[in-house]
Amino acid sequence: MATIEISGVSKIFKDAKRKADVTALDDINIKVEKNQFLCLLGPSGCGKSTLLNMIAGFEKPSSGTVTVDGQLITAPGSERGVVFQQANLMPWLPVWENVGFHLLLRGGQKAVRRETAQRYIDMVGLTGFENHYPSELSGGMNQRVGIARALLMNPQVILMDEPFGALDEQTRMDMQNELVRIWQEHQGTIVFVTHGIDEALTLGTHVAVMSARPGRIREIIPLDLPRPRDITSPQFNEIKRHVLDLLRSERTKPSLETLDHS
Amino acid sequence: MRQIVAMLRRLDRYVVPVLILAGWEAFSRSGALPAALLPAPSTVAWAWADWVFGTDGNTQTYSGHWLFDMLASLSRVLAGFAIATALAVSVGVAIGWSRTVEVIIEPTLQTLRPIPPVSWIPLAIIWFGIANKPAIFLVFLGAFFPILLNTIHGVKTCDRNLIRAGAMVGGGNRQLLRFIVLPAALPSIFAGLRIGIGSAWMLTVTAEMVAVKSGLGYVLWDSYYFLRYDLVLAAMASIGLLGFLSDFGIRLVMARVLHWQRNTTIQSGES
Ligand SMILES: Nc1ncnc2c1ncn2[C@@H]1O[C@H](COP(=O)(O)OP(=O)(O)OP(=O)(O)O)[C@@H](O)[C@H]1O
Ligand SMILES: [Mg+2]
Numbered sequence: 160m161a162t163i164e165i166s167g168v169s170k171i172f173k174d175a176k177r178k179a180d181v182t183a184l185d186d187i188n189i190k191v192e193k194n195q196f197l198c199l200l201g202p203s204g205c206g207k208s209t210l211l212n213m214i215a216g217f218e219k220p221s222s223g224t225v226t227v228d229g230q231l232i233t234a235p236g237s238e239r240g241v242v243f244q245q246a247n248l249m250p251w252l253p254v255w256e257n258v259g260f261h262l263l264l265r266g267g268q269k270a271v272r273r274e275t276a277q278r279y280i281d282m283v284g285l286t287g288f289e290n291h292y293p294s295e296l297s298g299g300m301n302q303r304v305g306i307a308r309a310l311l312m313n314p315q316v317i318l319m320d321e322p323f324g325a326l327d328e329q330t331r332m333d334m335q336n337e338l339v340r341i342w343q344e345h346q347g348t349i350v351f352v353t354h355g356i357d358e359a360l361t362l363g364t365h366v367a368v369m370s371a372r373p374g375r376i377r378e379i380i381p382l383d384l385p386r387p388r389d390i391t392s393p394q395f396n397e398i399k400r401h402v403l404d405l406l407r408s409e410r411t412k413p414s415l416e417t418l419d420h421s
Numbered sequence: 422m423r424q425i426v427a428m429l430r431r432l433d434r435y436v437v438p439v440l441i442l443a444g445w446e447a448f449s450r451s452g453a454l455p456a457a458l459l460p461a462p463s464t465v466a467w468a469w470a471d472w473v474f475g476t477d478g479n480t481q482t483y484s485g486h487w488l489f490d491m492l493a494s495l496s497r498v499l500a501g502f503a504i505a506t507a508l509a510v511s512v513g514v515a516i517g518w519s520r521t522v523e524v525i526i527e528p529t530l531q532t533l534r535p536i537p538p539v540s541w542i543p544l545a546i547i548w549f550g551i552a553n554k555p556a557i558f559l560v561f562l563g564a565f566f567p568i569l570l571n572t573i574h575g576v577k578t579c580d581r582n583l584i585r586a587g588a589m590v591g592g593g594n595r596q597l598l599r600f601i602v603l604p605a606a607l608p609s610i611f612a613g614l615r616i617g618i619g620s621a622w623m624l625t626v627t628a629e630m631v632a633v634k635s636g637l638g639y640v641l642w643d644s645y646y647f648l649r650y651d652l653v654l655a656a657m658a659s660i661g662l663l664g665f666l667s668d669f670g671i672r673l674v675m676a677r678v679l680h681w682q683r684n685t686t687i688q689s690g691e692s
Contacts, residue, residue: 217585237591247586251604251681261590264600294685312590 161228161238161315161348163191163214168223170209183209185373187223191365196342196349198363200356200402206374207352208244211318214350215241227316237261240309244320244352246301248293248308255280255289258307279307282337284330298325303334310341317342320352335362339386356402360395361388368405377405460651469655472640480652483640491659494625494636497553498667501560502621509565509617510610513572517606518598530569538562538624546632556628556636563620568613575609576602608682611675615668622664637663 170184183206191197199207212218213225216235225232227239235241248257256263259276267275280289283303293301302325309317323331339362342349353359359366360382368377380402384394442462448454449461456464470476475485483490512530515522538559545555579602587601629638641656 215585215589217588235585235588237589239589241586241589243582243586245582247580247582249583249586249601249604250685251607251679260587260600264587264590264592264596292681292683294681294683308586308590 162193163189163316163348163350164224164226165189165210165214166224166226168210168213168220168225170206170213170218171221182373184220185375187374187376189367189376189379191348191350193348194346196339196351196362196364198359198366199350199352199369200354200359200366200406201369201374202371202406203354205369205371207354207369208320209374211241211320211350211352214316215239215318237312238314239316239318240312240314242302242305242309242317242319242322244324246293246298246305248301248304250293253290253292254285254296254304257293257304258311260308261312275311276307279311282310282341283307284333299327299330302326306334313345315347317347317349319349321354322351323353323358331358336387338362356399356406357390360384360398360402361390366402368402457648457650460654464651465654465658468649468651469658472652472655480649483644483652487659490635490637490640491663494622494629494638494660495663497556497560497625497628497633497636498618498621498663500553501557501625502564502618504557505561505564505617505621506568506614508561509568509613510572513569513610514576514598514603514606516569517573517576518602530566534566538620539627542628542631545628551632551634553633555632556625559624559628560621563624564617567616567620568610571609571613571616572606575606578609579605608679611671611679614671615675618667618671619664622660622667626660 165187168184168187169182172181172183174180187210189197199210201207209218213220214227214232216232216239219233249260252260255273255276258279259267259272262272262275277289280286283306285300285303285307288296288300293304296304302322306319306322309319323334326334335358338349351359351362353362363382365379365381367379369375370377380398382398384392384398389395445459446461446463449456449459449464460468468480469487471478471480471485472483473485473487478484480486512526516527517523541559541562542555545558549555549558583601583605584597587597592600625636626638626641629636630642633639637656637660641653641660644650644652644656
């Protein structure tokens with residue numbers, strides 16, 4: 160339950176060797192209110208991960224500020240759970256230790272860690288894989304371990320970077336429903352990066368559509384659709400058409416990122 | 422049929438050693454060289470048996486003395502290796518983790534490193550006298566650098582994203598070191614330990630030839646003066662055996678500690 164404020168944030172990656180600085184983000188202003196579910200939608204390379212990393216505290220803006228509940232973000236912290244684009248699990252720990260990693264660092268008793276982890280393992284549908292190692296699981300299963308690890312901290316802010324990218328359609332829909340259920344139950348502010356339009360419109364209370372190079376926010380669209388959302392309903396398609404238009408006008412612009420897409 | 426094939430397959434590793442020994446035996450008995458210059462494997466085995474068990478006293482003062490000589494060498498190896506491991510791992514982690522520490526001590530260490538440990542022998546004798554200490558010091562020098570370099574490498578190549586994940590779940594610097602960097606560096610550290618134990622045996626034997634009056638290396642050198650080449654060979658074989666066994670021990674520990682790597686490497690396909 161926290162408010163995220165991103166004001167005037169730009170990010171320039173200096174590349175001394177190639178003498179070509181990349182402006183990944185340019186003057187981003189977003190305010191995510193308590194209990195909002197913001198989906199960041201945009202083409203590959205538009206700076207979605209970079210923006211998320213700055214809220215997480217992994218990277219610092221070149222200019223501008225990111226605050227959570229008025230606190231300036233300068234470092235990562237467990238009140239902001241992150242689900243990474245790649246799962247980033249500890250390969251030497253079994254699934255349950257990875258899920259309970261937060262408790263391990265806090266010096267929790269083994270039995271308590273095991274029991275707490277089990278709840279979240281069941282939640283993401285990995286019951287029976289507690290003692291497997293990440294190398295013994297599929298990419299999608301690893302991703303779910305990463306989700307369980309972040310949820311276990313019961314964070315006020317959840318930052319997710321294409322967490323369902325590696326999942327099949329069926330599992331993805333299950334996980335989406337589960338995520339919405341968790342969000343409705345526990346409350347909390349979610350920033351969710353995706354490049355799936357349907358996914359963004361199914362999950363979010365808001366969608367921020369981004370454009371690439373330099374990364375900018377084109378429009379923040381509030382979604383007042385009833386839940387569970389019907390992706391075949393006329394309202395849904397109307398918004399989808401609008402989003403598509405935004406992205407399409409982006410693509411006709413002759414620039415580097417059209418090369419990325421080909 | 423299949424069982425016979427399986428049995429033969431298991432024998433395949435013995436083919437080359439057996440052929441070498443058989444050829445060597447035949448060559449020695451042929452009389453092409455005087456028997457004293459190249460003792461046959463059977464003669465070596467005979468001397469070795471007496472050295473170990475005191476069977477017929479053919480090795481004279483060394484008869485039945487093998488366990489004592491072996492333990493003398495082994496204890497030097499273990500002592501020097503243990504000190505080297507403790508120091509190299511902690512210094513290596515510090516250098517790999519902290520840029521400041523790296524700048525302060527790495528240049529010095531890199532200058533000391535190319536000096537062959539053997540060339541420290543004169544100083545080691547002056548400082549520590551003729552006894553265990555100079556040998557342990559040499560063993561330490563030989564094992565320290567491979568372990569150090571591998572530890573530094575292991576720490577530096579730790580995936581930044583894992584550190585981020587650790588910081589995200591609330592880890593401070595010390596916890597990140599203890600729970601992420603160290604485990605991530607372990608495969609490298611073990612690689613260093615395996616190189617280090619090899620150097621440790623090499624330097625124990627060298628030290629024993631020059632600066633100590635006991636151990637397998639001393640027996641080897643002493644037998645050379647007495648023209649007992651069978652005993653020289655028995656000592657060489659003993660050193661080889663112990664070197665192999667200590668490496669095997671490290672590999673056993675490694676297999677236990679790094680069991681999570683089972684399914685991720687080429688090696689895992691073997692067993
Ligand atoms: N550490 C870095 N150093 C230099 N440039 C970077 C770095 N990280 C990202 N960039 C650049 O910033 C831009 C945005 O990258 P980012 O990873 O945020 O994109 P994204 O929107 O998450 O893309 P995707 O959907 O493919 O994950 C890219 O052009 C990338 O080349
Ligand atoms: Mg990304």
